[in-house]
Amino acid sequence: MVSIGIEGISVAGSDLLAQLDHLRVHSPEMHRRIDQSRLHSWQQEQEAHEAIRDDFGSDITGGRGSSYVRAQQLNVDARAAGIRRLIELMTQRGEGNQAIVDLLGGDGLVRRVCSRIGLPDVEIMTCDASPHMVQTAWATGVPALLQRAERQLFRSGSVDGVLLAYGTHHIPPALRQLVAEESYRVLRPGGAFLLHDFLSGSPMDTWFAEVVDRYSNTGHDYAHFSEDEIGRYMAEVGFDFKTMEIDDSYTATGVTPDEAEQNLGEYLVDMYGLSKLVESLGPHQAHRWAIEQAKSIFHYPEQPGMTSSSTVEQLDDTRLWTCTVPRRAVIGIGWKP
């Protein structure tokens, strides 16, 4: 069973070599998969990339990384059901302990969720392009590496799974094929690549355009996906693949229905860095505004096994109320022949 396993470690998010030294100690199996010959050229590229936009830098540097992390830490379970589904899909054909590279790993949420829900036999390697996120991951006990998804550090054929999820639209369209190629390269034969994002024109697309782009400091002008686009990347590289939609709802709990809704509103405000809302309405009203917007934007056609509209209900005997805002993600899952 995966565990977070280490005490918080202070390491600079920009210092890849120091991160690798710690990884050698805390996860020698994962460290052995690093291609040492790629490190030098990667570091040179990284220096050239320093000016690249980082939406997930700390809030004081103009990013929304600090409030994003706060959201995940206050409500680790908000997206746990969707994360579980992604990992189960990726590991369904594998055997034994499976090494999965989480390309957009942020502060390590996927690893943390796998640990909390006790998914057996997966070792999630958190990677991210934002030094702030990598530093936060280590500080909270998650080993992490500064890596760009389009320039992976692992040896060819060395890992069982590559996850590209919860932010794939941040990869510019011109680089998306390269990410698929790199993922194919690092996978062993039979390994799985899972690409997750949201359909263009979907409620999530509307949320980003009408709420996040207007009320966050970073804005949010990114192109989402069609199933055809995902299929093209998969086919071009040579994956045996399928595409589908999955339920990937948000949830929060509270001792009253109102508190459950309010807590989900807070999660959304923090996750998407809706600081302009907080400045004009104050935190409490901003949280209420966000949940009301979410309830009106996130609606889907009825489909078995999927949530269609927002609900607030008592789901178990804890007497807590759970607020669920439905969301559907589109995924492509490809296996390397």
Ligand SMILES: C[S@@+](CC[C@H](N)C(=O)[O-])C[C@H]1O[C@@H](n2cnc3c(N)ncnc32)[C@H](O)[C@@H]1O
């Ligand atoms: C929305 S966050 C997701 C974090 C985490 N997986 C979660 O679900 O909470 C997206 C992450 O992708 C990272 N990212 C964006 N473009 C990237 C790239 N080209 N390579 C690696 N990471 C990237 C960002 O820095 C950010 O931490």
